[in-house]
Amino acid sequence: MILITRPKNEAKKLKKKIEELGYDAHIDSLSKISNINIDRVLNSKKTVLISSQRAARIFIEKYSLRPNIPILVIGNSSYQKLKTAGFSNILYKAKDSNQLLRYLTKNLTQLEKKYGSKLVYMTGSVLNQKFIKNLNAIGYEVEKTIVYKTIFKSSFNNSTVQLLKNKKINVCLIYSQQNAERLCKLILNQNLFHKCKNLLILTLSKNISNVMKKNGYLNVVHSFQPTQASLMQKLKKTILL
Numbered sequence: 001m002i003l004i005t006r007p008k009n010e011a012k013k014l015k016k017k018i019e020e021l022g023y024d025a026h027i028d029s030l031s032k033i034s035n036i037n038i039d040r041v042l043n044s045k046k047t048v049l050i051s052s053q054r055a056a057r058i059f060i061e062k063y064s065l066r067p068n069i070p071i072l073v074i075g076n077s078s079y080q081k082l083k084t085a086g087f088s089n090i091l092y093k094a095k096d097s098n099q100l101l102r103y104l105t106k107n108l109t110q111l112e113k114k115y116g117s118k119l120v121y122m123t124g125s126v127l128n129q130k131f132i133k134n135l136n137a138i139g140y141e142v143e144k145t146i147v148y149k150t151i152f153k154s155s156f157n158n159s160t161v162q163l164l165k166n167k168k169i170n171v172c173l174i175y176s177q178q179n180a181e182r183l184c185k186l187i188l189n190q191n192l193f194h195k196c197k198n199l200l201i202l203t204l205s206k207n208i209s210n211v212m213k214k215n216g217y218l219n220v221v222h223s224f225q226p227t228q229a230s231l232m233q234k235l236k237k238t239i240l241l
Contacts, residue, residue, distance in 0.1 A: 001163065002235075003172040005030045005179050014173070017232065023239070026169065028160040030182045033124075034149040046118045046143070047111075051097065051131075053077050055122040058147040060085045070115050074100055076227060091115075096205060096226055097131045105138050117141055125149040126178045152182050156190060164192050171200045171239070173231070180211040200238065204231055 001024045004011045011027045018025040033054065047070040050056050056078035068089040073079045079093040091111070094100035104111070118141045121132070125146050135142050156164075163169045164187075174180045180203065187196050193216070201220040203209045209222040221238060223231040 001026055001169045001171075003028065003160070003163075003169045005173065005183060006175055007031055007033050014228070018235075021232075021236065026160065026163060028157050029153070030179050030186070031150050031152045034151055036125075036146060036149055046120045047072060047091070047115045049073075049119045049121045049142075050078055050082070051075070051121075051123065051128075053081065055124065055147055056081045059122050062147070072100060072104075072119070096207075097128065097134075101131075101134050101138065104135070104140070108139055112139070118143060120145055122147050128177070150178065152178070153186075156186050161190055161192070164190075164195055167195060169199065171202060171235070173235070174201060174203045174208055174212070176204070177208050177211050180208050184212070184215040184217075202231065202235055202238065204228075 002018055004014050004018070004025055004027045006014060006027075006029060008027070008029045011029050015025045015027055035058075048059070049072045050059060051074040053075065056073070056075075060081060067086045069087065071082060071087055071090045072092055072094075073082060073090055074094045074097060076093065076095070079090065082090060092100065092103050094103060117139055119135065120143045122145050125148070127144065132142050132144070160169075172183070174183060187193055197217055198219055199217065201209070201212045201217050203212065203220065203222045205226045206222050209220045212220045221234065223234045
């Protein structure tokens, strides 16, 4: 059985995809998303940074901006949403934060001259502080704009505890570093680490896998690309091994 830890709406869609492949899936969403009332006014002279599909959607829905505002984006899905919405000045599409940092470091002088050194980072309430520090170190001033709030749960569902105790779950899917950290915490709180340390943990990126490995999990792999399609391909290949 495959454990899905995504927020409820995304988890239901993912469960359907997994069951279509012939696998059983169990949902225990480790977090939920709450919308935030945001200021629709944005200084369009600054460069916008978007690193998630959720932030991209909110940005498109809530902000009325000229279509040629400069944008930096992480993730192909977010990029496609922005392109479809008519934004025509996407400076760079990165597959992950490390690739974006390399691009910004290499092109700092040119970008600073044309667009300035201020970034408006459209993000959730759980921030990647290391990423922000790295942006600051390059020379960028980051203005954080929180567009949604992530609320983490304090315990597993009872059904999940029983499935883990009985070793009925043999694969766990994780999409973010924050969910990885929460999963590790909940497993420790329930005294389930000895039951779970050999679970196949399949994550969306190397950084997420590193969180699990640092917490003692022994069977951790990540998808080739940080996309759900790539993760599903990895799931099929890994389970068949």
